[in-house]
Amino acid sequence: MISATSMAAHAVTRPKTTRNLLIVAAVIVLVVPAALVAVPVTLVLAMGADGFGGGGGVCSGxxxxxxxxxxxxxxxxxxxxxxxxxxxxxxxxxxxxxxxxxxxxxxxxxxxxxxxxxxxxxxxxxxxxxxxxxxxxxxxxxxxxxxxxxxxxxxxxxxxxxxxxxxxxxxxxxxxxxxxxxxxxxxxxxxxxxxxxxxASAESCQVPADARAAAAVLVGAIQAKKLNFLEPRYQQQVVNIADGTATPDCTIDAHVLQLIVVAVRSFQQVGVSDLNRRCTGMTPGAGTASAHWKGKAVDFYALNRQSLTGADDLSVQLIHALDPYAPHGSSVGQSDCRARAHVSLGALSNFTSGFPDTCNHQHLQVP
Known part of the structure; x- marks a missing residue:
């Protein structure tokens, strides 16, 4: 049987439908073994992680x-x-x-x-x-x-x-x-x-000041198996930013990395399927017009070992957990997925627009 990691290594030139299958495969590998021990979402948000919960978590006091x-x-x-x-x-x-x-x-x-x-x-x-x-x-x-x-x-x-x-x-x-x-x-x-x-403590809850500091936190999350990537080369992007060896085409906006840090500290487990596509040469969906091509977007495909659709409770909780930390004018994908499911995001401060996207992840991007 081919592993999800091996499948991902061959995804560079394949169409978006194939990449969607990779997400499904990765979720199956990720979810099934741990399905019986997954912590309820509400409990995770109440506990936070590493002293940094979402709204209402330990960090907020x-x-x-x-x-x-x-x-x-x-x-x-x-x-x-x-x-x-x-x-x-x-x-x-x-x-x-x-x-x-x-x-x-x-x-x-x-x-x-x-x-x-x-x-x-x-x-x-x-x-x-x-x-x-x-x-x-x-x-x-x-x-x-x-x-x-x-x-x-x-x-x-x-x-x-x-x-x-x-x-x-x-x-x-x-x-x-x-x-x-x-x-x-x-x-x-x-x-x-x-x-x-x-x-509550302001210091313990503060986001890292820059891209390299945020990437260093994420490397720790990778080592602790709290953060995993569908595409190994996206993980390498984070590692290279942390150690200062990232090339110009492989950088990731500091705000994107900070948002991933907040996600890692707000949920028990985080799965990321897309980061900087210029670095990997991938062109699914919007191609070079995508915010991914500029290193200004992140796709989350799983949280707490559960797959995301953009309209499920975890996706909505993720958006609200990250909203206070996102720069004003940021955007969220999967608007069509939520519309079909009659799901409303409610009031948000910094995610000010949305757009359609495939319903197998939650896309977030910064200006």
């Missing part, structure tokens, strides 16, 4: 809780209740702990976690815990901490590379304040507030 009389860095119960509201809104939007810390940092730097009905000597038109101006809506909206927090998160998620850029610069991009370094001193107390109220 618990729902915020304010103990009577509790203070953190001098902030009392009333201020911590506002912090809890900011955290809760972020968790509901699937914002990871790094983003929650960012919001708390801004709220501390702008108002000391107080819902002020006035601004300061520089601008007395701003109000609320985030000191938002008229562009954020009515006075009532700006004075409602939950609405104000949602507005902040929405704008923050649109800042390029907000996950890895200096927090104070991300805050400055949203707030448009006079001093871009104003918020830096408030990062540490924001971390302590988040940790005290939820048990």
């Amino acid at each position: 618990s729902a915020p809780s304010v103990q009577a009389g509790k203070t953190v860095d001098g902030y009392g119960p009333d201020q911590l209740k506002i912090a809890a509201t900011i955290i809760t809104v972020g968790q509901q939007m699937s914002v990871p702990p790094h983003g929650l810390t960012l919001a708390l940092m801004v709220a501390i730097g702008e108002s000391g976690l107080r819902n002020l009905d006035h601004g300061d000597a520089v601008d007395n038109t701003t109000i609320g815990v985030f000191q938002q101006g008229a562009g954020y809506g009515t006075r009532a909206k700006r004075m409602d901490p939950a609405t104000a927090a949602a507005a902040f998160y929405t704008r923050m998620l649109h800042v390029p590379d907000w996950q890895t850029a200096a927090p104070t610069l991300v805050a400055h991009a949203v707030q448009i304040n006079a001093d871009p370094n104003h918020y830096a001193p408030f990062w540490a107390p924001a971390e302590r507030v988040l940790a005290t109220l939820t048990g």
Whole structure:
């Protein structure tokens, strides 16, 4: 019997229908032996992996809780209740702990976690815990901490590379304040507030800063057998990026690698079927027009030892787990698969468009 790995080695010049058969074969090899021991999806998302779960996982911590009389860095119960509201809104939007810390940092730097009905000597038109101006809506909206927090998160998620850029610069991009370094001193107390109220840690949940660092994490996942590839040469692409030997035609966008890291840390097992096709010379589907040809796309064919269709629960959970980490303007495939199955993705912040694709994997791409 020919193994899935051997079959994949001959897929370079074969049409897309043949490649689809390879995915089926790989899923059979992957799924059947472990079908009886697969961990339920909901449990995996609740546990996370390596301290890095999807929304609501260990990494995100618990729902915020304010103990009577509790203070953190001098902030009392009333201020911590506002912090809890900011955290809760972020968790509901699937914002990871790094983003929650960012919001708390801004709220501390702008108002000391107080819902002020006035601004300061520089601008007395701003109000609320985030000191938002008229562009954020009515006075009532700006004075409602939950609405104000949602507005902040929405704008923050649109800042390029907000996950890895200096927090104070991300805050400055949203707030448009006079001093871009104003918020830096408030990062540490924001971390302590988040940790005290939820048990979450911004550092342990942060995505790797660049492509090589992300690839190094993925090499560890390969060695731990948490990450496998349908095409061995795609695995080699990751290995070469990690050790610094990748050629220009075989690079992978850092955001794509970061998304795979999030997937590996959010699910028990991850199967990838496509990465940079220019490197392998493969031209199925959209050919050289595909985002794969530019190293800006990834296809997931299995999660937790279960095959993906783009419309199944795991595919939807994957999209929502990765959405907070994707650059704004990213896209998801399999829109036709979900339409036929009457499956809706619901609200997403950074995956802003979709397109049809074959229903045997979940395609994700970045701008």
